[in-house]
Amino acid sequence: MTSSNPGAPGDAHRDEASVFGPDSEFHRFSNDPRWALALIRATVLEAAHPQIGAALIDNSTFVTHPWRRLRNTFLSLQRMFGADDQVREREAARLNRLHARINGADAHERTYDAMDPGVRAWVVATLFESIVTMCRLSGQPLEQATMERLYAEHQAFLSLMGDRAGHLPPTLREFWPYFDRMVAEELENTEALRIILYKLFDHLPAPAVLGDLPTLWAAGRTLAGPVIGAITVASLPEPFRRRAGLPDIPGAQTLTQSAYLAMGLARFLPAGWVQTDELVDLLSLTPDSDDPRAKTINAVRDGIKRAGALLRLITPLPPEPGPVPSAGPRRSAEEFFHDVLDQTGDGYLDWPDLAAMARELSGRLDLDEPEETRLYNAFADWWRELQAALDADGDGRISKNEYAAAVPSLAGPALIKVAEVLFDAADADGDQSIDEQEYRALFRTGFGRSMTDTGATYSRGAFVKDFVSFMSGRQRSSAYDPLLAEA
Numbered sequence: 001m002t003s004s005n006p007g008a009p010g011d012a013h014r015d016e017a018s019v020f021g022p023d024s025e026f027h028r029f030s031n032d033p034r035w036a037l038a039l040i041r042a043t044v045l046e047a048a049h050p051q052i053g054a055a056l057i058d059n060s061t062f063v064t065h066p067w068r069r070l071r072n073t074f075l076s077l078q079r080m081f082g083a084d085d086q087v088r089e090r091e092a093a094r095l096n097r098l099h100a101r102i103n104g105a106d107a108h109e110r111t112y113d114a115m116d117p118g119v120r121a122w123v124v125a126t127l128f129e130s131i132v133t134m135c136r137l138s139g140q141p142l143e144q145a146t147m148e149r150l151y152a153e154h155q156a157f158l159s160l161m162g163d164r165a166g167h168l169p170p171t172l173r174e175f176w177p178y179f180d181r182m183v184a185e186e187l188e189n190t191e192a193l194r195i196i197l198y199k200l201f202d203h204l205p206a207p208a209v210l211g212d213l214p215t216l217w218a219a220g221r222t223l224a225g226p227v228i229g230a231i232t233v234a235s236l237p238e239p240f241r242r243r244a245g246l247p248d249i250p251g252a253q254t255l256t257q258s259a260y261l262a263m264g265l266a267r268f269l270p271a272g273w274v275q276t277d278e279l280v281d282l283l284s285l286t287p288d289s290d291d292p293r294a295k296t297i298n299a300v301r302d303g304i305k306r307a308g309a310l311l312r313l314i315t316p317l318p319p320e321p322g323p324v325p326s327a328g329p330r331r332s333a334e335e336f337f338h339d340v341l342d343q344t345g346d347g348y349l350d351w352p353d354l355a356a357m358a359r360e361l362s363g364r365l366d367l368d369e370p371e372e373t374r375l376y377n378a379f380a381d382w383w384r385e386l387q388a389a390l391d392a393d394g395d396g397r398i399s400k401n402e403y404a405a406a407v408p409s410l411a412g413p414a415l416i417k418v419a420e421v422l423f424d425a426a427d428a429d430g431d432q433s434i435d436e437q438e439y440r441a442l443f444r445t446g447f448g449r450s451m452t453d454t455g456a457t458y459s460r461g462a463f464v465k466d467f468v469s470f471m472s473g474r475q476r477s478s479a480y481d482p483l484l485a486e487a
Contacts, residue, residue: 021083025150029131030077033263038134039073040228041235042126044196045187048240051119053190054106059352061360063195064345067207067487072363080157090368092160097372098359121158121167122182128154129179137235138260148172183237189244197233197246201225205487231256333404336473339485341403349386350397354379357484364483365425378421382414411472419467423460434458 021027029035043062046052056062062069079091099114106112113119128151135142142150151172158168169175202225206217233241234252241248331339341349343356358379362372390398390406426434435457470480 019153019156020081020088024081024153025146026077026081026131026153029134029150030074030081032134033266034134034138034260035131037228037231037235037260037263038130039127040232041133042130044193044232044236045126045130046123047192047196048187048190048244049119049122049182050106050110050186050188050190051112051116052123053188053192054104054110054112055102055114056192057106057195057346058104059102059344059355061343061345061356063200064205064343065487066200066204068360072360080160081153088160092162093368094363094372096161097369101355101376117163117167120161120163122186124154124158125168125175125179125182128175133235134260137257138264139257140264151175180237183240187240187244189246193244197229201229208482208486227255227259231259331473331476333473334400337400337403340471340473342400343484348397348399349390349403351380351383354383360483361422365422367425371421371425375418375421375425378414378418382412382418385412385414411468411474415468415471416464418471419464420460422467423463426463427460432460434463 047056060069076091076095079087080095082088096115099120102112102114104112131150132142132147155168169178202221204221204225206214210217230249230252233246234249234256236246240246337349341353343353355376358376362375365371365375367375386398387396389412390402392402392405423434426438428438439458466475466477467480469475470477
């Protein structure tokens with residue numbers, strides 16, 4: 001039964017049909033175009049928390065693979081707020097396993113732990129508060145009853161993760177003093193926050209769908225990046241902006257309100273015209289994808305290229321680089337190190353980079369225990385093998401120069417073990433070969449090449465050979481590049 005008082009503690013445990021699923025407040029807002037700006041704002045508030053900021057710097061791929069991170073975050077939220085109880089519980093278990101593997105210490109020797117219930121409560125709090133702020137900034141503040149239902153949904157989200165000790169205040173009335181206290185006492189101008197505001201927006205890599213239009217993307221980013229940064233800063237709580245020394249740009253508040261208001265007008269378009277999940281999928285499409293929508297996008301892209309070629313006949317601009325081949329010669333050692341191995345973008349190869357690969361692969365495969373742990377263990381064995389072979393100065397990480405000096409060591413027995421684990425996970429029927437359907441399930445994007453030279457099946461030996469070839473930097477791959485190399 002639904003509580004008569006939507007803000008009461010028991011409301012977080014009300015009937016799940018009214019909390020999750022297509023009738024939830026969260027589901028309604030997730031297809032609101034304003035939510036894109038709200039999600040960026042929530043991410044900045046998360047990054048300003050010292051523990052979360054340190055975890056992002058050490059373990060996250062948000063700098064080098066922001067579009068992949070966006071897709072994974074959105075997919076996870078869809079699962080958590082969806083109508084299927086089993087999917088929701090599996091996703092909660094997967095997130096808990098992921099968080100349990102993230103812990104360490106920052107540059108000031110302050111420890112962080114992604115399972116800290118107070119930290120997890122702050123993540124949920126930023127999502128809720130940013131939706132409320134998004135509506136307020138666009139001139140359409142939420143009614144009290146709607147706000148209380150939305151808060152109850154976020155409480156239920158945290159409860160589903162197993163944090164039942166009430167780290168979020170039990171009522172909405174108590175939430176606002178909690179939020180203000182966190183902003184005043186806990187948030188800092190962290191390195192992660194500075195990277196998001198001053199580096200990520202200005203150097204945001206192109207999504208896969210625009211990967212072969214670098215000039216067009218760079219021009220759009222040059223205009224949009226500073227605007228998004230200014231809007232995000234202006235929307236943050238004023239006491240934190242002042243304490244963190246964030247710039248107060250003249251007119252930024254007006255620009256912010258105008259942006260939220262303009263994006264909010266899209267809500268009046270016919271139903272189905274604005275679907276966040278479809279947009280996220282489109283951004284992930286690669287030119288050689290077998291998705292039918294890729295043909296339309298490729299046709300538009302060809303038109304843009306022809307228009308660009310005509311423009312270059314009139315204006316002496318430098319030529320636009322052509323698309324990188326999806327399969328063929330190997331990258332240079334430096335290129336492979338940057339594109340594939342250095343997943344976190346800190347200039348070194350260490351365990352968090354390989355853990356990020358394991359996370360991405362286990363997520364795409366939708367692995368449960370114990371298969372997920374088996375994959376992580378295989379990557380851990382590979383890291384120990386690489387460290388022993390390549391870490392010449394013994395500092396616990398591998399530099400680009402150390403890697404380039406001993407590239408052949410990448411293709412050792414432990415890497416073959418990683419490939420074996422992936423093959424076993426993909427071979428759903430256990431017949432020691434991967435058919436086309438199993439392969440599509442393994443790589444939901446970038447399926448744009450023949451399975452093998454002998455037909456539509458993929459033998460264990462061929463699979464291992466191709467994976468090892470890619471991961472040792474020998475060959476590009478239209479399957480693995482979208483998965484591990486692209487933004």
